[in-house]
Amino acid sequence: MEANLSMQPNRQVLSHPSLWKNKTFKWILLGYIFSVLGDRFHSVAISFWVLKETGSARLMSIVLLIHISMSLFFGAFAGTIADRTDRRKLMYRMDFIRVLFVVGIACMLLFPFQEFRFGVIILLISLTAFAGLFQAPASQASLINIVGKDQIQKATGALSFADNIAGITGLSMAGFVVAALGGASAIFIDALTFLISGLCVLAAGKFPSPIHQNKERKSFLSDLKEGIQYIFKNRFVRCVALINPLLILFYLTSLLLIQVLAVKEWRVSSIEFGMLEACVPLGYMLGAFMIMRIDQRLRKRGWLILGSMALLGPLFIAISFVQSVWVGLFFVLCHGFIFSYCTLLVMVIIRLKVEESIQGRVFATLGSITSVVPPLGLIIAPFFADAYSASSVLGVTGILFFIVALCFLLWLKPVRQFE
Structure with missing residues (x-):
């Protein structure tokens, strides 16, 4: 409904x-x-x-x-x-x-x-x-x-x-x-x-x-109730409420595992670790810059969001096989670049699809939902990384995320159809 x-x-x-x-x-x-x-x-x-x-x-x-x-x-x-x-x-x-x-x-x-x-x-x-x-x-x-x-x-x-x-x-x-x-x-x-x-x-x-x-x-309680109900009744926003927490969960978990992988398996120096840390935001900024430059010429934005998510899974798997930090730097840069398309375009679509008078409640409630799930990955992943290896856990994380992204691509029609 x-x-x-x-x-x-x-x-x-x-x-x-x-x-x-x-x-x-x-x-x-x-x-x-x-x-x-x-x-x-x-x-x-x-x-x-x-x-x-x-x-x-x-x-x-x-x-x-x-x-x-x-x-x-x-x-x-x-x-x-x-x-x-x-x-x-x-x-x-x-x-x-x-x-x-x-x-x-x-x-x-x-x-x-x-x-x-x-x-x-x-x-x-x-x-x-x-x-x-x-x-x-x-x-x-x-x-x-x-x-x-x-x-x-x-x-x-x-x-x-x-x-x-x-x-x-x-x-x-x-x-x-x-x-x-x-x-x-x-x-x-x-x-x-x-x-x-x-x-x-x-x-x-x-x-x-x-x-x-x-x-x-209306009364404050009516507005509060209306905002929460809107998240669950509106098909598009409901899709975003499902995408965002899982996207951030897998993304932050992969970042943590890459850090552990870099220290324990790549044996990076402090300078190399700093470069690695800078690659994700640098990649994200490059992606944001490209989206700004293309602007109105960008089409099939729904496919771009879900397709970018599907690409992140194989990218996690590829990083798990990397042996050199310099090859890893390139993949991590791509990691940030692709992630920008997943998140930034979602924010654009919310602003275009949701009535302006309720956007404050939508953004705030989505933020609250998103804040709950990701810490679970940050707690669980290090335990398995210690028990096995960071590269193995990162590879499994990539496989799981690829499956989740394919499910989104198949089933989240409201997002997929957005131009």
Whole structure:
């Protein structure tokens, strides 16, 4: 049964400038870069500080568990808020709120009473993670109104490109800054990234939000229920809810196994390991760049998504037979390139097929669903890699994923037919 809500894109006629002349888009993109930079920097810097101060991996894992739990339990709540309010105001207000919480964390790192401060830091980390939940659905759902549907593929590519650059920078900087400047100084720098993000959203100026278009206001619980039901009743979104968790599960598991394979079987040096780590995001950015360049000329996007997924399985198998790190670098680069087509085009299709007024709930709920499954692979895969070998487990992972991808290709008609 189809959802009552239309799958057609928003029909409001707006005049949008070309992408790189669009002031609003450029400011939102810049703000998004700083927001992602702050998110990645924050999680690694806090985890690194906890491990450095306490020496406890268990306490460090609490930070990761907080972020997963927040997304799982409050993702749909954040998406519903994003669909009921002015998204621009929500974005910069939550950025400024995060600044306060992160500054609070930095101050607590200077606090002399260790037992008391750790509990307060955990509370502030939880509040920061909660405030951060609103940023993604608000910005993701606003994109089509900022650039228009004709430029949505190029804009999504630019957003993914920026996400990778900011994410890599944040992850690589965090440990170094904590070690060089200390935990408190690093967290103050983190607060600055959220402040800049909020100021960029302010500078972007006004852009449309559903609250300006919806004449009939429903209760919050009705909107929340409607958003969750939409995921399961709409055939296309239901397909995406099935694809995304399994895609990320196999993808992250393969990355972990490739790292183990590189260290234990390829015997890579630290420089070679760094090059290997850089190949996946580099491949992803190359794929995003090609999608941006081809833009409207790209056809049969549904086939591209499912076909790219089917290619990843044999690629995992091929990497499991590789003996040289230099050959491995090429395959891992291809790994990131193909993955960009699986994920980026899915985001494009959601923005085109789902009514704009419910996109916040769709993005947030899909994010919550996706956050649950992948950690299972990261727990199970190392156990089998130790018992057998990373190459053997990676080969089996490739076979399983190829079977899953073929099933998707055969059965997920709504995705396959999208042009």
